[in-house]
Amino acid sequence: NAGVTQTPKFRILKIGQSMTLQCTQDMNHNYMYWYRQDPGMGLKLIYYSVGAGITDKGEVPNGYNVSRSTTEDFPLRLELAAPSQTSVYFCATSPGQANTGELFFGEGSRLTVL
Amino acid sequence: AQSVAQPEDQVNVAEGNPLTVKCTYSVSGNPYLFWYVQYPNRGLQFLLKYITGDNLVKGSYGFEAEFNKSQTSFHLKKPSALVSDSALYFCAVRDSNYGQNFVFGPGTRLSVLP
Numbered sequence: 001n002a003g004v005t006q007t008p009k010f011r012i013l014k015i016g017q018s019m020t021l022q023c024t025q026d027m028n029h030n031y032m033y034w035y036r037q038d039p040g041m042g043l044k045l046i047y048y049s050v051g052a053g054i055t056d057k058g059e060v061p062n063g064y065n066v067s068r069s070t071t072e073d074f075p076l077r078l079e080l081a082a083p084s085q086t087s088v089y090f091c092a093t094s095p096g097q098a099n100t101g102e103l104f105f106g107e108g109s110r111l112t113v114l
Numbered sequence: 115a116q117s118v119a120q121p122e123d124q125v126n127v128a129e130g131n132p133l134t135v136k137c138t139y140s141v142s143g144n145p146y147l148f149w150y151v152q153y154p155n156r157g158l159q160f161l162l163k164y165i166t167g168d169n170l171v172k173g174s175y176g177f178e179a180e181f182n183k184s185q186t187s188f189h190l191k192k193p194s195a196l197v198s199d200s201a202l203y204f205c206a207v208r209d210s211n212y213g214q215n216f217v218f219g220p221g222t223r224l225s226v227l228p
Contacts, residue, residue, distance in 0.1 A: 004157075035218075040123070040220055040221070042118075042204060042218040042219055042220040042221055043158075043216075045215055045216070048215070058215065059215075090157055090158070092157075092158075100165045102148055102160040102163055103148075103150075103158070103160065103206075103216060105157035105158045105159070106157050107155075107156060107157045108155075108156070108157050
């Protein structure tokens with residue numbers, strides 16, 4: 001079982017460049033999330049989606065965009081990369097029929113902006 | 115608003131000794147509490163959760179946690195630590211009043227010494 005798959009695993013960007021982090025899941029979960037992890041800060045929610053066609057901002061959405069055209073895919077777009085976006089990004093899913101379900105995480109994408 | 119505190123950045127314990135990783139939380143509604151573990155360069159893995167019922171919950175790899183409503187705590191415990199338990203541990207809470215967002219603590223690094 002693939003679960004939650006993130007690509008790329010590593011990327012180096014120059015300031016001002018754009019890129020998309022891909023996330024795909026094969027668990028048929030309705031809820032999908034993007035988090036960023038910075039040392040000593042835990043995980044901060046960037047965006048989330050409760051189903052295809054529906055997205056909403058999390059705690060730290062500035063500088064990012066998302067879309068959810070299918071249940072399986074939830075890409076995260078960085079339009080104008082900044083050094084503050086250097087982080088490890090995690091995609092996660094949840095069955096979501098009630099807010100008691102746990103999260104299932106991908107392996108992460110490490111992004112460095114120079 | 116929800117919040118989670120993990121008062122210890124680092125916990126050191128000798129192999130075979132009991133371990134405790136502390137977590138306290140703040141929510142306005144009912145708390146749904148979770149523990150996750152992260153090994154180096156990996157995504158977070160679910161360990162256990164408290165939703166309702168028995169205050170002592172058991173999870174993966176011999177871990178357990180005790181929900182204490184009066185102290186707003188959800189400490190992670192294991193009777194006998196293994197070197198392989200060395201990792202980063204995150205406590206997370208979902209507030210029954212606030213939909214799908216998980217709030218994570220900053221993490222506690224557990225080192226089990228042989």
